[in-house]
Amino acid sequence: MWTFFHRLASPPHFYELANKIYPWIMVPGLALIAYGTYAGLFVAPVDYQQKDAFRIIYVHVPSAYLSMMAYMTMAISAGIGLIWRMKLAHAVAAAAAPIGAWFTFLALMTGSIWGRPMWGTWWEWGDPRLTSELILLFLYFGYLALRGAIDDQSKADRSSAVLALVGAINIPIIHFSVEWWSSLHQGATLVREGGPAITTDMLYPLLAMIFGFTLFFGAVLLKRVRTEVLARERRSRWVQKMIMPLEGRA
Amino acid sequence: MSDWDTHSPSLWGAFRALVRRDLLLAWKRPGDVLNPLFFFAMVATLFPLAVGPNEEQLAFSGPGVLWVAALLAALLSLNGLFLTDYEDGSLDQLLLSPQPLPLLVLAKTTQHWLISGLPLVIVSPLVALTFQMPDRAVGIMMVTLLLGTVSLSLLGSIGAALTVGLNRGNALLSLLILPLAMPVLIFGARTVALAAANDAVAAGIYFLGAYSVLTMVFAPFAAAAALKISNE
Numbered sequence: 001m002w003t004f005f006h007r008l009a010s011p012p013h014f015y016e017l018a019n020k021i022y023p024w025i026m027v028p029g030l031a032l033i034a035y036g037t038y039a040g041l042f043v044a045p046v047d048y049q050q051k052d053a054f055r056i057i058y059v060h061v062p063s064a065y066l067s068m069m070a071y072m073t074m075a076i077s078a079g080i081g082l083i084w085r086m087k088l089a090h091a092v093a094a095a096a097a098p099i100g101a102w103f104t105f106l107a108l109m110t111g112s113i114w115g116r117p118m119w120g121t122w123w124e125w126g127d128p129r130l131t132s133e134l135i136l137l138f139l140y141f142g143y144l145a146l147r148g149a150i151d152d153q154s155k156a157d158r159s160s161a162v163l164a165l166v167g168a169i170n171i172p173i174i175h176f177s178v179e180w181w182s183s184l185h186q187g188a189t190l191v192r193e194g195g196p197a198i199t200t201d202m203l204y205p206l207l208a209m210i211f212g213f214t215l216f217f218g219a220v221l222l223k224r225v226r227t228e229v230l231a232r233e234r235r236s237r238w239v240q241k242m243i244m245p246l247e248g249r250a
Numbered sequence: 251m252s253d254w255d256t257h258s259p260s261l262w263g264a265f266r267a268l269v270r271r272d273l274l275l276a277w278k279r280p281g282d283v284l285n286p287l288f289f290f291a292m293v294a295t296l297f298p299l300a301v302g303p304n305e306e307q308l309a310f311s312g313p314g315v316l317w318v319a320a321l322l323a324a325l326l327s328l329n330g331l332f333l334t335d336y337e338d339g340s341l342d343q344l345l346l347s348p349q350p351l352p353l354l355v356l357a358k359t360t361q362h363w364l365i366s367g368l369p370l371v372i373v374s375p376l377v378a379l380t381f382q383m384p385d386r387a388v389g390i391m392m393v394t395l396l397l398g399t400v401s402l403s404l405l406g407s408i409g410a411a412l413t414v415g416l417n418r419g420n421a422l423l424s425l426l427i428l429p430l431a432m433p434v435l436i437f438g439a440r441t442v443a444l445a446a447a448n449d450a451v452a453a454g455i456y457f458l459g460a461y462s463v464l465t466m467v468f469a470p471f472a473a474a475a476a477l478k479i480s481n482e
Contacts, residue, residue, distance in 0.1 A: 149422055166430065
């Protein structure tokens with residue numbers, strides 16, 4: 001068990017492993033997204049209140065979920081990197097941040113497009129979730145800016161890890177305070193007692209999209225971590241050997 | 251026990267000595283204390299000039315304007331929290347001292363609050379009067395500012411510690427701290443607005459109190475960890 005973790009933490013081993021499992025995550029993810037898109041657009045019945053406009057839920061909810069999930073991934077791996085001084089964990093945190101920021105942006109954009117026909121406005125300050133999503137985007141910007149401002153790699157890793165952890169403690173508080181501040185958004189429909197308040201025809205594509213997006217996130221994360229590892233280990237022998245095999249032989 | 255050990259001050263002694271030293275430094279450079287206050291008053295003046303002298307409108311937007319101005323003024327002074335110590339090398343002494351670093355960070359933050367947060371609370375009624383704020387709301391506003399600026403100083407100490415050695419620290423510091431400070435702003439401003447409308451205010455004040463206790467417990471440790479990282 002422990003040797004497995006030690007091997008996982010070693011960059012060349014991780015690089016090879018990531019290479020191997022990447023298609024096994026990406027292909028099912030894309031398949032689920034393809035099914036979810038088709039079923040969401042053509043199979044799911046029209047909502048009697050929102051008509052066809054509700055269909056944007058199939059992009060909005062998975063992106064909003066992943067915007068949080070990516071932050072959690074970032075904060076947890078930052079914590080692991082900080083506590084056990086594991087370089088690979090820092091690479092994961094660094095790779096997760098931009099993806100999370102994009103998902104947050106996507107959630108904001110689709111929320112805004114959805115709001116146009118529903119609330120009659122592109123932006124509704126009275127909606128707590130939209131507002132806390134915006135603050136989440138600012139948290140991502142802060143993280144990326146701090147990382148960008150520090151030249152030394154190890155220092156940048158650890159400083160941004162502290163920030164990610166402080167942010168992670170604050171996210172529920174921010175969300176709660178924004179909720180207190182005002183409330184207009186519809187309540188949770190998926191997770192609640194007595195089962196979801198949504199027909200199965202609408203639910204299955206949504207679940208497919210959520211799982212599909214998650215797998216897609218995992219695959220993109222893997223790809224980014226690989227690049228991150230290559231860039232960080234660029235002076236090591238195994239990277240130079242792999243990139244310029246002929247030079248090594250000559 | 252070595253001779254050196256017996257001469258190192260107690261925890262409380264070190265805390266007091268550090269606060270006293272920094273207060274003395276601030277006394278010798280009164281501009282550092284006064285500038286954020288002028289800034290606070292000036293930002294609060296900008297709003298009526300921008301939106302017009304309509305009394306109703308000013309009374310309505312007063313709590314929000316005051317809190318935004320207070321937040322920005324607190325940020326303004328944060329950049330210098332560790333900077334002068336970093337430049338003259340006394341930060342290294344703090345890091346090397348036998349006292350636990352979180353305690354020393356708490357001392358620096360206390361000092362920062364005494365010279366930036368507290369004066370702000372004292373000056374705020376003057377500004378609030380120009381916004382036609384009712385008397386009860388002025389009292390509530392002072393309470394929220396008192397609790398809120400404690401959290402702001404503590405949260406800010408984390409940001410200041412993270413950015414202390416960086417050249418372009420000031421803009422970055424705002425970018426890091428402002429999203430974290432949103433709960434304080436929300437509860438602070440809304441509570442004052444509720445007070446102005448003669449509504450119940452206990453929830454907001456409890457929250458601000460709880461949040462300042464929470465930051466008091468966690469922030470010194472985070473800031474100490476950050477200081478160690480950015481000062482190696």
